[in-house]
Amino acid sequence: MTAVPTLERIHHVAYRCRDAKETVEWYSRVLGMRYTTAFAEDHVPSTGEFDPYMHVFLDCGGGNVVAFFELPNQPEMGKDPNTPAWVQHLAFKVADLDALLAAKAHIEAQGIEVLGPTYHGIFRSIYFFDPNGHRLELACDIGTPDQYAELAAVAPAMLHEWSETKRAPRHASWLHEDPAERGDS
Template sequence: MTAPKINGIHHVAYRCKDAKETVDFYQRVMGMDFQLAFAENEVPSTGEHDPYMHIFLDAGGGNVLAFFELPEQPDMDRDQNTPAWVQHIAFKVDSLDDLMAAKANAEAEGLEVLGPTHHGIFKSIYFFDPNGHRLELACDIGTEEEMTELRRVAPEMLEEWSRTKKAPQHAAWLHEKARDEH
């Protein structure tokens, strides 16, 4: 057997509290175009009765972000065993100017924005959507040489992490770069 050749992500789907509020937020704050909506009373894949609204937003570059509103299910919640900072949706912006403009826009919408945070090869800001999903906007700042080095040490880092469950030091220069620029 041969693994399939994946040609990108068709869409990524999350749950939302209110489909209209979610579309409005992503249009206003994130500049995304509302593409499609599907509504069913039965789930096509399982046949279960579970009315839903499924919305699709253009996340740029052929990427699609989707949400389900499920009015007959218990209120949504997040995984209580995972810190809030872990599960997030990260979007790319083209420049530091774009990142700072996005921060100003989000703050003008009344959102609490964290950052920019310097990650060595990118800078990012963080905030939450009306559903409690953490969003990240990131701008790449790493050089091709830095990216090549990170790709080179990735297998070694993963192997060391698997053995020790401690942060490997193979890319300590990355953290030093971030500290030096603060």
């Protein structure tokens, strides 16, 4: 029997970009990421096929890296027409609500439209798009240890109910009640 791998963290996540230089500059300016590494090749190392690319890496903090490929010989970037734009996104954590609100102000000052903060029960977040059309999220945790424990406890039942009904289970109904809208916070 083989051993299940022991994962340490995400090494990097990779997305496509229209322009590597523009993408590096945008992520550095808007989100303060540090540009660390680039690889440019004419042949793909894993497959050997000819497909020139520029692969750039940006440090998000905490050992997390987001990377982008510019592929000049490929057709223009596209999206899955059957998946809504809000589904596929990359979320980054910020320290707290004050940091989230400061980030929103900074991003809006760059001329970028920002949605939120949105309440998600155990975190609040804002949403916006990068110059490549990728949806990004900044989130701050607001949950209590008891809330995280409750969610972990009901997760199996929620998944089972969803699997059977394809309807949103309400095992943790408090997740859907924003205390700010009730005047509680």
